[in-house]
Amino acid sequence: MNAIEVALVLGSLLSVGALWAVPRAMAQNASAAITAGVLALVAPAAALWLLGSVAVIPLLMRLGELAGRRGAVVIFCSALLATLLIASREIEGVAGQPIALVGGAYFTLRHVHVLMEWWLGRLSIPSIAAYARYHLFLPVLMVGPIHRLPHFERQCARRRWSADEFFSGAERALFGLALAVVVGGYLHARLIDLLKAHELFALSPFLESWIFSALDWVRIYITFSGFTDLALGLSLMMGLRLEENFDRPWRARNLIEFWTRWHMTLSHWCRDYVYVPIAASFRAPVIGVFAAMLVLGLWHETSAYYILWAFWQALGIVLTQLYLNREDPLRLQRLPALAKSVFGPLAVLIWLSGARPVLETALEVLIP
Amino acid sequence: MTPALRFLEQRLPPICARVVLMLIYAVLLISIIMLAGSGWIEPILYEDVQ
Numbered sequence: 281m282n283a284i285e286v287a288l289v290l291g292s293l294l295s296v297g298a299l300w301a302v303p304r305a306m307a308q309n310a311s312a313a314i315t316a317g318v319l320a321l322v323a324p325a326a327a328l329w330l331l332g333s334v335a336v337i338p339l340l341m342r343l344g345e346l347a348g349r350r351g352a353v354v355i356f357c358s359a360l361l362a363t364l365l366i367a368s369r370e371i372e373g374v375a376g377q378p379i380a381l382v383g384g385a386y387f388t389l390r391h392v393h394v395l396m397e398w399w400l401g402r403l404s405i406p407s408i409a410a411y412a413r414y415h416l417f418l419p420v421l422m423v424g425p426i427h428r429l430p431h432f433e434r435q436c437a438r439r440r441w442s443a444d445e446f447f448s449g450a451e452r453a454l455f456g457l458a459l460a461v462v463v464g465g466y467l468h469a470r471l472i473d474l475l476k477a478h479e480l481f482a483l484s485p486f487l488e489s490w491i492f493s494a495l496d497w498v499r500i501y502i503t504f505s506g507f508t509d510l511a512l513g514l515s516l517m518m519g520l521r522l523e524e525n526f527d528r529p530w531r532a533r534n535l536i537e538f539w540t541r542w543h544m545t546l547s548h549w550c551r552d553y554v555y556v557p558i559a560a561s562f563r564a565p566v567i568g569v570f571a572a573m574l575v576l577g578l579w580h581e582t583s584a585y586y587i588l589w590a591f592w593q594a595l596g597i598v599l600t601q602l603y604l605n606r607e608d609p610l611r612l613q614r615l616p617a618l619a620k621s622v623f624g625p626l627a628v629l630i631w632l633s634g635a636r637p638v639l640e641t642a643l644e645v646l647i648p
Numbered sequence: 649m650t651p652a653l654r655f656l657e658q659r660l661p662p663i664c665a666r667v668v669l670m671l672i673y674a675v676l677l678i679s680i681i682m683l684a685g686s687g688w689i690e691p692i693l694y695e696d697v698q
């Protein structure tokens with residue numbers, strides 16, 4: 281863990297204490313103030329970016345409401361947020377000093393969620409204070425989940441002290457941190473060292489890349505789900521049950537099921553704000569799938585590799601759907617239950633991890 | 649109720665059980681953070697899980 285991550289964890293624990301120590305009416309404001317303080321201390325640029333957007337977006341929404349131009353405001357704000365996110369990835373430092381832009385990828389999506397819900401008429405314009413309380417929630421700042429405003433406000437309203445919830449949250453947070461740091465950080469690295477030292481995969485570079493890519497997916501799952509457990513556990517210690525991010529993705533029987541179990545708050549975001557509008561506009565679900573995966577890929581990284589990665593994943597989803605539409609021509613449903621429970625997840629892992637060797641080879645050919 | 653809390657509450661007054669459990673968790677948390685910062689463990693950065 282680096283210093284920023286440690287500061288965010290300790291700041292979250294401070295928020296837990298403040299939330300139960302101050303009067304209920306002030307609790308969420310205290311939590312937001314601590315978040316702003318910690319962020320300003322460890323990542324001033326990110327604090328400026330977040331606080332600025334939190335102050336400006338509700339104002340622009342009000343102007344859009346008055347002018348009767350909701351669509352224009354949503355498109356303008358979304359384009360501006362996306363540009364800032366992409367630009368932030370190119371900035372390595374200011375005046376020779378490195379700057380940390382913590383959480384930008386996540387709060388950008390939260391902004392777009394609120395804008396889209398308002399455009400669709402499902403959400404009224406939040407006050408700046410309510411909007412700040414929603415965004416300035418420290419446990420989810422670093423790695424999500426991309427929680428939603430109505431759910432967050434419901435949770436804040438129902439918040440009651442419960443020793444059971446508090447200690448369940450503490451256990452989940454500790455378990456998550458240990459999982460991410462010890463299993464994801466240590467055991468996985470030692471496993472890779474061991475495999476490299478013994479040249480167990482001294483096969484072709486293509487196959488070796490595929491195997492290490494598969495091991496990377498396992499590591500990402502361990503660390504990401506560990507940090508998610510930490511965030512959700514800390515939230516539960518505050519009395520808030522936020523949205524889950526993983527639903528045992530290693531049990532997915534096909535690629536479509538995998539994307540409904542993996543990083544669920546992100547895939548739900550892509551479904552609601554990219555897939556559904558585009559599939560409905562073009563009356564073509566396939567275009568919606570490609571667009572959603574493209575946004576998902578570019579959210580991870582703005583690069584040629586991730587554009588190809590998005591097409592690879594979308595192709596997998598389309599092929600899976602075509603197979604499911606044909607009523608199981610390979611008769612996989614007739615396999616014994618144990619074989620099905622192994623074959624499905626294995627096929628998913630092979631497809632997911634195949635992206636790296638296939639696409640890197642393709643990029644070498646296309647851009648020599 | 650979590651198993652750890654139930655275990656302690658069967659042996660100690662509830663308030664003591666909660667304080668003891670919080671202290672245990674605080675020690676565990678500090679240990680993990682120190683372990684992570686010791687260099688013995690491969691650092692996991694924000695970018696890795698983004």
